[in-house]
Amino acid sequence: MSLEKKDEHDHRAWMEERDLTPIEKSFLVSLLWLDKRFRIVDYLELLENLYYKSNLQMPKSHTEQYNLDNKFWYWYPLYSLGFFSTIAYVVAAVSGALLGFYYAPATAGETAAAYDQVIYIMTDLNFGYMLRSIHRWSAQVMTAAVFLHMLRVYFTGAYKEPRELNWLIGIVLISLTMVFGYTGYLLPWNQLSFWAGQIGVEMALSVPLIGEWAAQLLFGGFTLGQPTLQRMYILHVFFLPFVVTALIAIHIGIVWMQGIAEPH
Ligand code: HEM
Known part of the structure; x- marks a missing residue:
């Protein structure tokens, strides 16, 4: 056989x-x-x-690691803020990608102008109003959650050794979250966007020595125009999503390796 x-x-x-x-x-x-x-x-x-x-390699749960079997620490719910930031980020990324199908970063032109496209999304596109609202709300929830998460980390002393690197990555993340917000705010190219852009140019110009160079680099000139919107668009949809996603992955990877800090 x-x-x-x-x-x-x-x-x-x-x-x-x-x-x-x-x-x-x-x-x-x-x-x-x-x-x-x-x-x-x-x-x-x-x-x-x-x-x-x-x-x-998974860290033990809090209660296991610190023998807190019968204790409930009232600040524990605040430990979910980092995860909450991640969820808000994912919602913003998905709704933003969908908005990208209808938006065009143009300051002029009959049908392609950014402002007109946003009006189109809000009035004519099926579920467009909802999609844009989800994007704006998730972006704002993310900013608030990241800030509160940072406060939680600070007040529980979780930034101390050996977690210094994750604190520094966090600083970069909160800064990039704000850059995300600013670049996104300019995209509808409405009055609010325009004047926020104007303030940005003037802030850049007010920097000693490198002011003009910075304004040129970031805003594409000393007055607002197509180069400004194009720069904001590329930063918002091409540069930031990759950098922030990678940093969040590294940040959470480090939490996974080090475990959550002892709260007491
Ligand atoms: C996009 C922004 C951010 C995301 C998505 C994020 C995500 C997370 C997550 C999921 C955790 C696990 C514990 C928890 O949820 O509290 C965490 C922990 C931590 N985060 Fe963030 N975070 C962000 C921004 C920041 C900022 C702004 C800081 C501080 C400057 C920071 C510093 C830390 C530190 C030090 C830990 C370890 C805390 C511990 O071990 O108890 N993170 N982060």
């Missing part, structure tokens, strides 16, 4: 020895059939190993 035939014979004998229900039997027969062709059991084992290996 060939090895394969012997295997099949053994499997059948193994099944017959047991009192299997028809469902169990058909499950096993299909599993064997698939395994013979795609080695799925090997791959499942590989996945299982990976799962256990990665879980080995």
Whole structure:
């Protein structure tokens, strides 16, 4: 008898020895059939190993690590603010990507002007009003949540050794969150956007020595125009999303490796 035939014979004998229900039997027969062709059991084992290996590094829960079995610390809900920031960021990213299908970063032109496109989204596009509102709200919730998260980290002393690096990454993240807000605010190119842009140019120009250079670099000139909007657009939809997503991943990765700080 060939090895394969012997295997099949053994499997059948193994099944017959047991009192299997028809469902169990058909499950096993299909599993064997698939395994013979795609080695799925090997791959499942590989996945299982990976799962256990990665879980080995998971930090213990707070209560386990600090023996707080019977205690509830009233500030614990504030420990969810970092995650809350992440959720708001994901909602903003998804709704922003959808808005991108209808928005055009042009200051002039009959149909392509940014302002007209935003009016179109708000009045004509199905669910457009809702989509833009979700984007604006999630952006504002994110800004507030990130700020409150930073306060939580500060007041629980979670920035101390060995978490200095994550505090510094946090500083970059809150700054970039604000740049996200500012660049996005200019995109509708309405009166609010225009005058916020004007303030930006003047702030840049007021920097000693490098003011003119900074205004040129960031706003594309000393007066607002197409180069300004184009720069804000590229920063908002191309540059920031990649940088912020990568930094959030590193930030949360570090929390995962170090565990949450001891609160007491
Ligand atoms: C986009 C912005 C941010 C996101 C998405 C984010 C996300 C997170 C998450 C999910 C955690 C796990 C614990 C928790 O949720 O509280 C965390 C922890 C931490 N974050 Fe942030 N964070 C951001 C901004 C900041 C800022 C602005 C700072 C401070 C300047 C900061 C410093 C820290 C530190 C030091 C920890 C470790 C805290 C501990 O171990 O208790 N993060 N962050």
